[in-house]
Amino acid sequence: MATIRDVARASNVSIATVSRVFNNSPLVSEETRQRVVAAAASLGYWPNGIARSLITNRTHTLGALLPDLHGEFFSEVIHGIDLASRKKGFHLLVSRSSSDARELASVLRSMRGRVDGLLVMTPDLDAAATLEQVAGNLPTVLLNPEARIPGCDSVSVANVEGATAVVRHLIGLGHRRIATITGPERNIDARQRREGWRAALREAGIDPDAALEVRGDFTEPSGYEAALELLAREPRPTAVFVANDYMAIGALGALQDTGVRVPEDLAIAGFDDIPMARYLTPPLTTVHVDMLELGQQAVHLLLDPDRAARAGAAEHRVLPSTLVVRSSCGGAPGDHGTGRARWGRRTPAARLERPGP
Helix, strand or coil: CCCHHHHHHHHCCCHHHHHHHHCCCCCCCHHHHHHHHHHHHHHCCCCCHHHHHHHHCCCCEEEEEECCCCCHHHHHHHHHHHHHHHHCCCEEEEEECCCCHHHHHHHHHHHCCCCCEEEECCCECCHHHHHHHHCCCCCEEEECCCCCCCCCEEEEECHHHHHHHHHHHHHHCCCCCEEEEECCCCEHHHHHHHHHHHHHHHHCCCCCCHHHEEECCCCHHHHHHHHHHHHCCCCCCCEEEECCHHHHHHHHHHHHHCCCCCCCCCEEECCECCHHHHHCCCCCEEEECCHHHHHHHHHHHHCCCCCHHHCCCCCEEEECCEEEECCCCCCCCCCCCCCCCCCCEEEECCCCCCCCC
């Protein structure tokens, strides 16, 4: 079995230089790095990761905690995190993080000593206190956090702006009775998107009607049941803003099963712009969120070389959202002449001034 001495001898460098190469030290020239890597490959040598982590006190691994691991939204976020991590020479340890404080604490403790930093998406209430207590001094970046934690950078989505833009679009088509299917009450994304729905209605002089707010849980079945509930309202809404595309898919199924035509009888719009949205019948008007970029930005913040120089001053980034107009909203109510362009027309959502830090 080849050793680090064999690699040093074959590449005509010192053992220390070989060590620097495999620890991604900037002190090694690219020519030397390539020579060492080629020698190691020819000899079948690879450094002992466990031993290296004990010596350097680094694992070259990042931990990612997400509320869920299935579905197009989270798979794209994980893809973005993985791409950015690999470019920086880091591996990725992924786990599902429950909104339950005890389970979240357990997952966080299991990662201590195994990762050099954490990327955590916990959009539910009470997660901030658990993170602050358990994460300790481990560098942490929050994705769509419910609350900011001192010293933790964060990346968020422009939820309010996106929701406001899509509801403005529905109002511009002539709709006045616009319902919404919301997400879980304890979820910050759900509450901000509902806030955007209310803001657009008030801006148009329409009082938000509590009877047109129906709770879902971001899943297709909940969207299906919520749509059936809205169809029972008298008078029936002419348009529905759904707080994510998965629930919008369920709602479309309910409308199809009950013989309600979209968009002729009822317009519908979602949020997130998952890849499937453009292939639905009709293609779904929605708000585009760059899920890949969300994951990549989180890694860039975590591995920012200037992070230490900021002396604990956290950086907070907000990714813009974009309205994507497809066929599920049609034209004005009663207008049957709609196009079927699956890629849609895109309009950046304008930033809104919100109170608070």
